[in-house]
Amino acid sequence: MYYNVYGEKVSKRRFKEMCDAAKNRRELIAAGLTSRRDLFKMGLLTAGGMLVAKSGLSARAQGQSGGGNNTSPGTQQLCQVGNQAQSPQTKPFIDPLPIMPLTRRVSSLSPAPTLNPNVGAGEVRAAAFQAPQIDSSRFPIVPGTLYEVFQRQFTTRQSSDTILPPQTIWGFDDGSGPRSPGPTYRAFYGRPQIVRNHNALPATTQVNNTGFGMPQVTTHLHNAHNPSEADGNPCDFYPSGKFCDQYYPNVLAGFNSTNTPDGDINESLATLWYHDHRVDFTSQNTYKGLVGFYCLFNNLDTGDDESGFRLPDFPQHDIPLAFADKVYDPTSGQLVFDLFNLDGILGDSFLVNGKIRPFLNVEPRRYRFRMLDTGPSRFYEFFLTGNIGGAGNPTTNSFWLIGTDGNLIPNPIQVQSVRIGPAERVDVIIDFSKFAGKTLYLENRLNQINGQGPVPLDSQLFPQNGTQTECANLGGPGNTDAILPANFNNGQNLILQFRVSGTAVTDNSVDPATNPTFYQLPSTHADPRIVRTFKFDRLNGQWSINGQFMDCGYGNGGRGGESTETFRFAVQQNSVEQWLLTNLTGDWTHPVHIHLEEHQILSRNRSAPTVPADQGRKDVTQLHPNERVQLFFRFRDWLGKYPIHCHNVVHEDHAMMAIWHVVPQGDNILVP
Amino acid sequence: MADLTRRKLLSWTALTPLAGATAAVAGTKGKASVQSSQPTVSELARQRIQQLHLPNVPLFTHEGKRVMFYDDLVKNKAVSLNFFFAKCDEICPLVTANLVKVQKLLGADVGTKIFMYSLTLKPEEDDVAAIRHYREMFHAKPGWTFLTGKPSDMELIRKGIGFTYPDPAIDKDKTQHIGNVRYGNEPLMLWGACPGMAKPSFVAESISWMIHLDRPGPGIKSEPGA
Numbered sequence: 001m002y003y004n005v006y007g008e009k010v011s012k013r014r015f016k017e018m019c020d021a022a023k024n025r026r027e028l029i030a031a032g033l034t035s036r037r038d039l040f041k042m043g044l045l046t047a048g049g050m051l052v053a054k055s056g057l058s059a060r061a062q063g064q065s066g067g068g069n070n071t072s073p074g075t076q077q078l079c080q081v082g083n084q085a086q087s088p089q090t091k092p093f094i095d096p097l098p099i100m101p102l103t104r105r106v107s108s109l110s111p112a113p114t115l116n117p118n119v120g121a122g123e124v125r126a127a128a129f130q131a132p133q134i135d136s137s138r139f140p141i142v143p144g145t146l147y148e149v150f151q152r153q154f155t156t157r158q159s160s161d162t163i164l165p166p167q168t169i170w171g172f173d174d175g176s177g178p179r180s181p182g183p184t185y186r187a188f189y190g191r192p193q194i195v196r197n198h199n200a201l202p203a204t205t206q207v208n209n210t211g212f213g214m215p216q217v218t219t220h221l222h223n224a225h226n227p228s229e230a231d232g233n234p235c236d237f238y239p240s241g242k243f244c245d246q247y248y249p250n251v252l253a254g255f256n257s258t259n260t261p262d263g264d265i266n267e268s269l270a271t272l273w274y275h276d277h278r279v280d281f282t283s284q285n286t287y288k289g290l291v292g293f294y295c296l297f298n299n300l301d302t303g304d305d306e307s308g309f310r311l312p313d314f315p316q317h318d319i320p321l322a323f324a325d326k327v328y329d330p331t332s333g334q335l336v337f338d339l340f341n342l343d344g345i346l347g348d349s350f351l352v353n354g355k356i357r358p359f360l361n362v363e364p365r366r367y368r369f370r371m372l373d374t375g376p377s378r379f380y381e382f383f384l385t386g387n388i389g390g391a392g393n394p395t396t397n398s399f400w401l402i403g404t405d406g407n408l409i410p411n412p413i414q415v416q417s418v419r420i421g422p423a424e425r426v427d428v429i430i431d432f433s434k435f436a437g438k439t440l441y442l443e444n445r446l447n448q449i450n451g452q453g454p455v456p457l458d459s460q461l462f463p464q465n466g467t468q469t470e471c472a473n474l475g476g477p478g479n480t481d482a483i484l485p486a487n488f489n490n491g492q493n494l495i496l497q498f499r500v501s502g503t504a505v506t507d508n509s510v511d512p513a514t515n516p517t518f519y520q521l522p523s524t525h526a527d528p529r530i531v532r533t534f535k536f537d538r539l540n541g542q543w544s545i546n547g548q549f550m551d552c553g554y555g556n557g558g559r560g561g562e563s564t565e566t567f568r569f570a571v572q573q574n575s576v577e578q579w580l581l582t583n584l585t586g587d588w589t590h591p592v593h594i595h596l597e598e599h600q601i602l603s604r605n606r607s608a609p610t611v612p613a614d615q616g617r618k619d620v621t622q623l624h625p626n627e628r629v630q631l632f633f634r635f636r637d638w639l640g641k642y643p644i645h646c647h648n649v650v651h652e653d654h655a656m657m658a659i660w661h662v663v664p665q666g667d668n669i670l671v672p
Numbered sequence: 673m674a675d676l677t678r679r680k681l682l683s684w685t686a687l688t689p690l691a692g693a694t695a696a697v698a699g700t701k702g703k704a705s706v707q708s709s710q711p712t713v714s715e716l717a718r719q720r721i722q723q724l725h726l727p728n729v730p731l732f733t734h735e736g737k738r739v740m741f742y743d744d745l746v747k748n749k750a751v752s753l754n755f756f757f758a759k760c761d762e763i764c765p766l767v768t769a770n771l772v773k774v775q776k777l778l779g780a781d782v783g784t785k786i787f788m789y790s791l792t793l794k795p796e797e798d799d800v801a802a803i804r805h806y807r808e809m810f811h812a813k814p815g816w817t818f819l820t821g822k823p824s825d826m827e828l829i830r831k832g833i834g835f836t837y838p839d840p841a842i843d844k845d846k847t848q849h850i851g852n853v854r855y856g857n858e859p860l861m862l863w864g865a866c867p868g869m870a871k872p873s874f875v876a877e878s879i880s881w882m883i884h885l886d887r888p889g890p891g892i893k894s895e896p897g898a
Contacts, residue, residue, distance in 0.1 A: 211721060235889045342836075541850030
């Protein structure tokens with residue numbers, strides 16, 4: 001079966017023509033022959049603007065109405081969806097869902113970790129470990145839990161359908177071989193650990209680059225309450241051949257401030273992820289594979305279904321799912337990345353845990369899924385769809401939301417769907433017990449046609465005008481509804497298939513319908529020391545925050561000068577702040593991420609948040625068009641530098657980021 | 673226009689891309705141009721970037737010299753690229769003045785390891801004399817070339833390097849033109865961008881990444897534990 005970019009069926013012959021057309025178009029571009037006038041002069045274009053060739057040259061199906069000049073070169077013309085040739089269409093549901101193995105521990109590191117960066121041994125780290133300086137018995141310089149991972153280039157299949165060749169990508173290797181997503185950390189509160197993180201990527205040469213990716217890395221542990229030197233700051237990247245010891249204290253927020261000595265249990269984190277954060281190149285490097293999960297447990301969220309909250313047991317029935325959308329060259333089948341895009345990149349091939357549209361055999365019982373949107377720019381709204389191919393309509397089945405951004409909410413909420421944007425996570429429980437012998441799907445029914453964000457926005461969910469988009473003239477089926485119908489486009493949006501076995505099993509895990517209580521939300525009543533405003537804007541195509549751009553300062557290695565790090569503002573250690581995020585970019589949605597501390601959403605456009613996903617603890621907040629969102633923070637325990645940025649990583653890489661720092665005495669800059 | 677005939681073009685529309693012709697345009701020799709041997713993933717990737725983003729169109733420098741954009745200016749080089757027009761009174765002078773400081777910070781690397789290019793958005797107004805005058809106004813040093821050309825060719829480059837808006841109406845408004853500086857290392861296929869109005873020190877830092885791949889990030893201080 002072959003499809004054009006609209007998801008419409010086309011003949012094999014037509015598909016071949018589309019692929020050839022893409023090639024032809026590139027050759028015309030290369031020859032400088034893309035202006036209509038040139039083509040007209042050459043007798044290749046009719047007065048009506050149609051190419052005279054009987055077929056080829058246009059990547060879109062013939063007879064397609066609507067705009068789109070397919071001789072346009074360059075990046076995908078975002079209001080012209082026909083401008084991008086479709087990736088090779090692999091057969092779905094032929095590969096089992098990869099389950100990432102748990103990261104292997106090592107018994108020792110050689111040389112042993114040191115308080116200050118061990119420059120002589122090849123370590124690159126911004127500063128000394130903070131935790132051992134606070135309490136060396138709780139946080140010894142060499143803690144009991146050690147890991148050593150190597151970031152490597154490797155070749156793998158992203159579908160076993162041979163229409164797609166093997167792909168050369170980047171991943172993490174804990175000694176069991178490189179993989180992407182990397183191995184999953186199983187971490188525990190109260191057990192500090194060091195990850196010795198080597199950059200073993202090939203130093204860039206002409207022969208090993210696959211067309212994108214910067215082999216300099218800084219691995220961010222997303223959502224962690226971590227000291228800044230272990231945070232994976234975008235400006236702290238290191239080249240091939242170097243390593244960084246990242247000290248993860250695995251300690252609750254408040255341990256050294258508001259809630260000594262153990263921290264606030266209501267700040268417990270659960271589903272974290274790690275990813276590369278190299279400034280200006282994060283989108284390329286994460287797209288190339290540098291992502292993985294970090295699951296954090298305690299004596300309540302134990303990973304054991306017979307203790308604590310009795311959530312499904314990890315890792316057998318508690319499964320991380322990393323979603324990614326990618327593009328493959330229609331001719332060579334190689335993974336490609338649009339290096340010149342400023343707006344946001346959408347793929348037409350959906351991967352879960354590194355495979356395109358896989359299947360998972362499940363038992364008829366409850367599972368916990370930790371769902372992560374790894375980006376670069378797509379938002380998802382997942383439904384649990386059943387009865388595909390059966391008599392009657394597809395069914396939409398409810399499930400349970402138990403965590404937002406990976407953190408357990410006070411009580412489970414029964415939902416029909418969950419929406420996540422880049423870098424956001426949701427934890428859900430799906431009860432397959434009533435589906436024994438059946439097949440179900442996770443289906444993304446959110447309509448998104450470009451990097452702006454989902455369009456048009458759902459006015460039911462968000463109080464704003466829902467119809468205006470920069471690409472409002474697109475029209476046509478599937479381009480006007482916020483939520484697409486179930487099984488739309490012959491099931492193109494069915495991303496993960498669940499095959500439920502028919503044999504009943506014992507299930508010790510808690511039934512969400514009994515309304516168990518997890519944590520309470522921390523209080524947001526404290527008075528802020530300061531209320532700061534952050535305006536997300538675009539100035540002459542340059543993404544900005546408060547009219548300013550990302551700045552790491554000037555490095556020490558370039559012109560021989562000292563590093564001149566510049567911080568946009570200073571947060572006072574152990575203080576409360578409120579941040580107002582304002583979106584001045586018209587129709588764009590920005591998933592805004594703030595490091596170090598989670599936040600709670602106090603209001604959207606002055607109204608209390610209503611959707612379940614807004615009511616928990618968050619580290620990414622979707623800033624919708626024309627919105628002002630009010631966030632509550634407590635900045636505790638650690639000192640040092642952290643970023644605030646848009647996690648549409650294409651925007652992030654084009655300067656929609658600011659570095660601030662935590663110091664004993666904060667400043668009073670209201671609009672940093 | 674390249675020396676192509678209508679006949680040759682029609683032969684392309686006959687659905688047989690000419691690998692040899694493509695390679696010749698791309699300036700890549702060797703394996704890629706031989707149909708019988710498979711180009712490597714890396715060669716394909718470089719070719720794809722050239723074909724989609726770095727058109728090999730003729731341009732004129734501020735000295736009136738005719739050059740080919742890909743072959744002469746970008747191929748096998750580390751470069752910075754930005755757009756301006758001489759009569760632009762808002763963003764362009766800010767960006768150009770910023771780039772003057774950037775050139776100073778990059779020092780002797782400009783013209784030897786890094787090549788700076790500023791391309792006009794209004795070639796119909798900005799002839800060779802106009803861009804030369806503009807360049808002299810800012811006292812740009814050698815290694816920083818200002819360029820004009822046929823409007824359709826300039827447009828091809830602008831779209832190629834992604835300096836476009838999704839909304840066609842905004843895209844046509846040259847006062848809102850993209851103020852970014854694109855930096856890249858063509859043979860290594862490294863491409864990034866930063867705002868032309870960012871601090872000159874950070875623009876210079878960003879461009880210099882293209883030739884200093886072995887050095888840690890600017891957030892790393894030279895003294896351990898600092």
